[in-house]
Amino acid sequence: MSGRFDHCRPQPYPGQAWVLYHVLSMEPPLADRTKTYDNLGGIVIRRDSKSSGGKAWVLAFDWQTKAFRKFAGIGKTSLDWKNQPWLHVMYNRFFATRLDRPDDFVSVVAARTLDTSEEIQTLIRLGANPLEILLGPDPNWSESNPKPSNKKDNMMIFKPFMREGFMPLPIAFISTRSADKVRNIAPYSCIMPVLRPLDLICLASAKKRDTLNNIRETNEFVVNLVGHKFSDKVIPTARFSKPEADEFELAELSPKPSSMIGAPGIAGAYAWMECRLAGFHQGPGYTLVMGKVLRLEVNDACLTPEGTLDLDRTKPLMMFGSKKGMHYCTTADLNQFDPFGAMFPDNRDPLAPVYEEGTE
Numbered sequence: 001m002s003g004r005f006d007h008c009r010p011q012p013y014p015g016q017a018w019v020l021y022h023v024l025s026m027e028p029p030l031a032d033r034t035k036t037y038d039n040l041g042g043i044v045i046r047r048d049s050k051s052s053g054g055k056a057w058v059l060a061f062d063w064q065t066k067a068f069r070k071f072a073g074i075g076k077t078s079l080d081w082k083n084q085p086w087l088h089v090m091y092n093r094f095f096a097t098r099l100d101r102p103d104d105f106v107s108v109v110a111a112r113t114l115d116t117s118e119e120i121q122t123l124i125r126l127g128a129n130p131l132e133i134l135l136g137p138d139p140n141w142s143e144s145n146p147k148p149s150n151k152k153d154n155m156m157i158f159k160p161f162m163r164e165g166f167m168p169l170p171i172a173f174i175s176t177r178s179a180d181k182v183r184n185i186a187p188y189s190c191i192m193p194v195l196r197p198l199d200l201i202c203l204a205s206a207k208k209r210d211t212l213n214n215i216r217e218t219n220e221f222v223v224n225l226v227g228h229k230f231s232d233k234v235i236p237t238a239r240f241s242k243p244e245a246d247e248f249e250l251a252e253l254s255p256k257p258s259s260m261i262g263a264p265g266i267a268g269a270y271a272w273m274e275c276r277l278a279g280f281h282q283g284p285g286y287t288l289v290m291g292k293v294l295r296l297e298v299n300d301a302c303l304t305p306e307g308t309l310d311l312d313r314t315k316p317l318m319m320f321g322s323k324k325g326m327h328y329c330t331t332a333d334l335n336q337f338d339p340f341g342a343m344f345p346d347n348r349d350p351l352a353p354v355y356e357e358g359t360e
């Protein structure tokens, strides 16, 4: 496409509003999924919605820029779209629809301004269709502040992948052994119990984890719940180490023998869940590991006289994320309480009988 147009750079953020259009389709001339289109890459028209014809630009993601490669998570991986231009289109579309500001990543503009709607029609005839609105006008745009903002009604809009910035998560240490009995520890924050009153716990694991390999090999693991003092053990156990390295030794942590499985827990944790593998769910790039808790042991010193978690004494280790890293934190008791029954119309918790015996 670029060969048909002069090369030019648009003014930054023209007009009072901006609209993005995805312009390449899977229709002809892209119907032949294996044919190579060298000029493929122009994917968005940025258009001033004030004027009907629209000043518009054909823009292109530059997959070669460092910033875009970093954002796309492709680092130095070399990309070859040859024979699969449709894949290029799919990826462009993926990023165009997920980025708040796709044009932040447009470093090459292979187009000219389009002054009339006829020129946009020409583009459409050339195969740049269907036109589709990706983002509507930015209400915060003004002459004095031409950069579209990500603020709306006093709300800051974050990218969806920033989830863990706003939900403090536990940092649990997962201890495992390989089939050869090499001991391993890794911090995991993507961990949750599965419903009440089940005994299942679920971990989300990246595929390349010794922890995951060990669970596959041995069907067991320990979830170690730790207090704030373990914060200096996070990085020593999170750093890459060879599968044959004993991570108890590396992190200078002592094992606590388990009662029902071979993998040891970590001495000094306040609670230990000895788990047997209950199943995997494979996703693209992640595996959910379901564990059945066989034994849940809690240090007496972390319990109130009523047998509940004493948060002041335990200070469970947690984290929330930010653009730069992990902020370690803990919880505070609000000293407010509601019984489970309060959720039900008759104030009775149907699971109450199960919980009558909470200890062994």
Ligand SMILES: Cc1cc2nc3c(=O)[nH]c(=O)nc-3n(C[C@H](O)[C@H](O)[C@H](O)COP(=O)(O)O)c2cc1C
Pocket: 171, 184, 185, 186, 187, 188, 189, 190, 191, 204, 205, 206, 208, 209, 210, 211, 212, 234, 235, 237, 238, 239, 240, 241, 319, 326
């Ligand atoms: C606070 C924190 C939480 C983490 N949570 C997870 C997680 O939930 N899932 C995961 O796959 N990796 C997580 N990681 C990354 C692993 O701990 C890290 O890659 C570690 O080296 C894996 O060790 P392994 O290969 O010995 O299993 C986390 C790292 C940190 C520092």
